[in-house]
Amino acid sequence: MKRFHDGGATTASLCRGHPTPRQEPAVTTVPTLTVERPSGDDFVPTPTPALSWTTVTDTPDWVQTGAELRRDDGEPVVLEGPDSVLVPWPFAPLAPREAADVRVRVRGRDGGPGEWSEPVTVRGGFLAEGAWRAEAVGLPGPTAVAQPGLARTEFEVAGEVRSATLYATALGAYQAVLNGTDVDDQVLKPGWTAYQYRMVHETTDVTALLVPGTNALGIRFAGAWATERYGPPGRQRGFYAEQPQVAAQLVVEYADGRLEEVLTGPGWRVSPGPVVASGIYQGEHVDLRRRQPGWDSPGFDDSGWAPAEVRPSPVVPEPRRSPAVRRTEERGVVDVITTPSGGTVLDFGQNLVGRLRVRVRGGAGEVLTLRHAEVLEHGELGTRPLRRAAATDSCTLAGTGEEVWEPEFTFHGFRYAELSGVEVDPSDVTAVVVHSDMERTGWFSCSHPLLDRLHENVVWSLRGNFLSLPTDCPQRDERLGWTGDIQVFAPTAAFLYDTRGFLASWLRDLALEQRHAGGVVPFVVPNPPPRTPPRPAAAWGDAACVVPWVLFERFADRQVLADQLDSARAWTDVVVALAGERSLWEGCFQFGDWLDPVAPPDRPAAAATSPDLVATAYVFRSAQLTARAAAVLGHDEVERCYREVAERVRTAFLAEYVTPAGRMMSDAQTAYALAIAFDLAPPEQQQALGDRLAGLVREQGYRIGTGFVGTPIICDALTRTGHAATAGRLLTQTENPSWLYPVTMGATTIWERWDSMLPDGTINPGQMTSFNHYAFGAVADWLHRCLAGLAPAEPGYRVLRIAPVPLAGLDHAAAEHRTPYGPARAGWRRDGDELVVQATVPPNTTARVRLPDGRELTVGSGDHAWTCPARAPAQPSTPLGLDSPLTRLVDDPTGYAAFFEGLAAVDPALAEDVRAHTRWVPGRTVEELLGRKVPDEARADIARRLAEVGSRGSG
Incomplete structure (x- = not known):
């Protein structure tokens, strides 16, 4: 676990969300702004960026009593009180490209003001209203759908340049090149937004790349998400565009005050490039023989290129607020595997998201092919879960000696890669990890190695699925922004990484998609294939209310509550109307407690908990959160309205689904967890509900019985009602289904299903099986808040x-x-x-x-x-034997293990059947469980094993 040092004199620094830790007493910390800097430099996407700062002091119990903010060399602005997080910009608004140096100093109860922080330079990374003039360009007469290409122009620089700023975007993905040098280290920019409603542009300082005289601006581009075909198997179709297009606006400001612009549009030249075909799902195919050296430098002869086709843009782009996607890590090969069919597979030791970089030699025209998969099945690449995603890259070699190739406009979810066609040294292959480059902010460790690995799996699943938007999975023909997944995972994500800018940007798309769907939140955002109007679904659409509240709770971001309040109200109004006079949302389509372990592989919504119960619980939850958001924002009448709605739904829920004795009409783990964790049940009923929940967990052998809805909250519900020990047994269970079963199977990310891989190494037969899905990893929030004990109280x-x-x-x-x-x-x-x-x-x-x-x-x-x-574990008061109640056996982990060792020695299949189907209840004995299934000699052996456990001390 990463360690921090807290000490030194009282100082302050402006910060972008969170400080950089110091390893020794320090006078200052590196200052950065709270507003995300999408390009990684000084640019901010708004004229009035909020400011935050942290204070390093060796004074205990230190509280800020005031602060001073100073812009450039102007007079300080004095602030009274303790506020130091997301403080409103107190100066004149920034103009486009205007730069300002900002400092802060603070004072506390311990005396006068401390030292001024180091200055932070902020620059306006936006354009003035109506100032976007670039026209989108693409290939004329493309020969294939989603044809990648190159675009270029040349221009003159005459005079001393004060600054040069590039604003660029794409309906697709692009990289800009100035005089032969990429303008930044971002990849797959500008990412995926709801293109028909919102596009974003990057803002990049390219001053250092200009030269006096002739300059060349080039752009590599491909279709990426914009030209992908979406939809269920057999019904895929394009949605946003048939062809990619790019737009760029280079603003050059001279020292003498002149301003010149270089704009995409008429006069640009375009050509197909070495990328022959590229897609998110299918992969990328490159012919290195088609490289054109110097195409992105001045003096290149582009007479063979075609005039660019100018195309209308869907919308005027806005500055990007979400962190950039970058290469964040590289991993080498840890094992080389020869498959039963004779193929060569490279194992990178970690299920990751990105692509391969290969150093290769071969003859002209030879083709190197890379196939990717997350798992092996019986020694071969397990590609069935990819469905129609080929996840295959290929490279036709130029034969010019050593060549280095890395696909540019695609990504894959994989641990294993099969190489064929050209012999490659495994040491020349590198896995390049790609995701949105958010700041890491949270760590966890404990003495249980499997729990530590589980937590690491959660981190890797977050990294793999936070690539431009929060996706469900990164490998198959989906990779969509499923609202239900991020609704349950947002608290965990907000602890592990600074997700404020990332999720706030995604919520803008959610609100836009919702506005055009009459208040209904689509299942996925962006929502590319709407053949029919979106349908509402509980726990999915509720992301409109839950995610903004999480960002407020974890980052104190009032602005996101204000920006999303209309969205939250619209969603709540939709579901309240569906609940009708009975205040019960029933009889409609629902995902319910998706992927409950009892659901058959081909029916993932067939959960033990009633979908109507889940739906009504979420009507209450969204009304409650909408009321809370309105209260924070000072909208008293709105708060009162939704609080009354929430109380009506609570009353209806209790009358319909909870008996006076504290039993749920759906006698299942998720039902009880919802009633407790959402505070639907009154305090006087919660204990009875918690007792029954603990009893259910015990009856099911301390194995998980929840899907997407119940999994994030079941440990909370148990802990709140005094059953932390039961939560612990559930958490550390290794039998299937459990959080740790995948870990024992070698998982390095969180699986979509509890049993995405069966114990015999066979992939789950369901057609929807992923090995990188973060939803069940939402339990990590409980690890942070409860097991370790660190949570926000305000x-x-x-x-x-x-x-x-x-x-x-x-x-x-x-x-x-x-x-x-x-x-x-x-x-x-x-x-x-x-x-x-x-x-x-x-x-x-x-x-x-x-x-x-x-x-x-x-x-x-x-x-x-x-x-x-330290409380000593309770010791059983009775010995363990064949006459013991089943609850006595299941409560004793050592005895339980001894029992199944003995049973497996007799009949392994019988042992697995007993393990999977036994209800561990107090009114039945071990003798009765064995019945006639076990011969006397084996029965005696099991009795002996149990007695030995008792003599050694059980538990």
């Missing part, structure tokens, strides 16, 4: 909640998070008969602490440690 972590829940069988657990106020940490460890709880509270915050022994206290900033008695 928005943005202004007040922290430190409340660890130590679990039996673990010796320590800890979490760290870069809050908007600075690094915070919470954790615990066992020390003999004591528990030691430790916490780091950032300056300008406080923490509410609840220790495992029940003590509650409030502390200020600094490092803290407490000790309390």
